[in-house]
Amino acid sequence: xxxxxxxxxxxxxxxxxxxxxxxxxxxxxxxxxxxxxxxxxxxxxxxxxxxxxxxxxxxxxxxxxxxxxxxxxxxxxxxxxxxxxxxxxxxxxxxxxxxxxxxxxxxxxxxxxxxxxxxxxxxxx
Amino acid sequence: xxxxxxxxxxxxxxxxxxxxxxxxxxxxxxxxxxxxxxxxxxxxxxxxxxxxxxxxxxxxxxxxxxxxxxxxxxxxxxxxxxxxxxxxxxxxxxxxxxxxxxxxxxxxxxxxxxxxxxxxxxxxxxxxxxxxxxxxxxxxxxxxxxxxxxxxxxxxxxxxxxxxxxxxxxxxxxxxxxxxxxxxxxxxxxxxxxxxxxxxxxxxxxxxxxxxxxxxxxxxxxxxxxxxxxxxxxxxxxxxxxxxxxxxxxxxxxxxxxxxxxxxxxxxxxxxxxxxxxxxxxxxxxx
Numbered sequence: 001x002x003x004x005x006x007x008x009x010x011x012x013x014x015x016x017x018x019x020x021x022x023x024x025x026x027x028x029x030x031x032x033x034x035x036x037x038x039x040x041x042x043x044x045x046x047x048x049x050x051x052x053x054x055x056x057x058x059x060x061x062x063x064x065x066x067x068x069x070x071x072x073x074x075x076x077x078x079x080x081x082x083x084x085x086x087x088x089x090x091x092x093x094x095x096x097x098x099x100x101x102x103x104x105x106x107x108x109x110x111x112x113x114x115x116x117x118x119x120x121x122x123x124x125x
Numbered sequence: 126x127x128x129x130x131x132x133x134x135x136x137x138x139x140x141x142x143x144x145x146x147x148x149x150x151x152x153x154x155x156x157x158x159x160x161x162x163x164x165x166x167x168x169x170x171x172x173x174x175x176x177x178x179x180x181x182x183x184x185x186x187x188x189x190x191x192x193x194x195x196x197x198x199x200x201x202x203x204x205x206x207x208x209x210x211x212x213x214x215x216x217x218x219x220x221x222x223x224x225x226x227x228x229x230x231x232x233x234x235x236x237x238x239x240x241x242x243x244x245x246x247x248x249x250x251x252x253x254x255x256x257x258x259x260x261x262x263x264x265x266x267x268x269x270x271x272x273x274x275x276x277x278x279x280x281x282x283x284x285x286x287x288x289x290x291x292x293x294x295x296x297x298x299x300x301x302x303x304x305x306x307x308x309x310x311x312x313x314x315x316x317x318x319x320x321x322x323x324x325x326x327x328x329x330x331x332x333x334x335x336x337x338x339x340x341x342x343x344x345x346x347x348x349x350x351x352x353x354x355x356x357x358x359x360x361x362x363x364x365x366x367x368x369x370x371x372x373x374x375x376x377x378x379x380x381x382x383x384x385x386x387x388x389x390x391x392x393x394x395x396x397x398x399x400x401x402x403x404x405x406x407x408x409x410x411x412x
Contacts, residue, residue, distance in 0.1 A: 046175065046176060056179075057179040061180050062165075065168050094151055094154060112147050114143050118171070119171050119172055
């Protein structure tokens with residue numbers, strides 16, 4: 001992200017200065033990796049948190065929300081199988097998620113509940 | 126309006142109303158008009174299902190001190206809050222406020238303190254947009270927060286704890302645009318300061334000695350003086366149960382307290398207040 005954007009975020013979340021710098025470094029490494037491998041990394045929320053180690057989970061969710069609003073990141077809502085956590089479908093918005101979805105691993109239609117929906121993020125290249 | 130709906134959605138999540146019920150969550154989120162807010166709340170709820178309540182807006186506590194201190198007593202409450210896993214607890218301080226400025230009929234001195242405290246509260250409200258806010262106020266801090274609640278119609282404080290209050294006795298809580306859901310008024314039956322404040326000054330009251338007697342406020346009486354609210358015993362017995370267990374501990378003294386001496390009631394009367402102020406003004410004029 002641009003220097004100005006990073007500085008704005010740091011002034012808004014001063015206690016997460018380290019987090020933002022690590023997130024920025026992660027984004028830079030992702031962009032160069034995606035350019036060479038033509039493949040982009042997608043991070044589950046928990047994994048992203050592990051990588052940047054924020055001081056507060058609440059502040060981190062606020063930060064990624066801001067980054068998604070500003071187009072730096074893209075957020076994906078993934079419905080996962082309750083049996084083996086395999087992704088069954090990716091959606092941009094919660095209203096797009098269907099009431100039920102076919103789980104190929106169990107060959108059953110499952111009712112989607114909020115517990116089966118997970119947040120994934122990727123950097124917009 | 127969206128802010129209220131957002132807070133309602135977060136409360137419903139905490140009551141497990143969305144567990145196994147995506148339709149209910151989608152229906153409530155669809156009531157939000159602002160897409161940004163919708164996305165923020167979606168992220169918080171879905172994130173909370175995955176990672177737990179750490180993702181949700183934390184509870185925020187504010188402690189506002191009284192006059193003639195630099196808030197040494199605040200530190201004890203802040204320490205207790207942080208020891209009980211409430212790290213988002215903030216003392217709001219204003220400069221040392223001497224007796225003349227406290228007494229002064231020129232309310233400009235009070236206005237400056239009110240403005241400073243309001244600015245800090247608004248800043249915290251912006252940073253913790255959907256959080257539950259609790260304010261602990263003592264003495265002049267109670268006067269400050271009473272003015273803020275009356276004048277700032279958009280400001281919502283969820284819980285308010287007053288001690289050594291010098292708010293006017295006829296303060297109408299029911300007329301507040303956003304009355305706190307819980308108001309506890311801890312009164313000291315040996316606290317002379319509210320009585321002196323009312324007797325000798327402009328615009329204060331004895332609510333910290335005699336209570337409000339309002340259905341919106343729980344008056345809790347203690348056999349103590351003005352500064353006794355900041356000792357460890359009081360904090361552990363009467364404040365901690367609230368922020369640890371959401372429990373309001375009753376004070377037996379409320380039901381066993383004795384009647385105030387006649388001279389205290391005289392000091393607290395409006396007649397005495399008017400006579401006093403006229404005498405003080407006359408003295409100042411003739412000096």
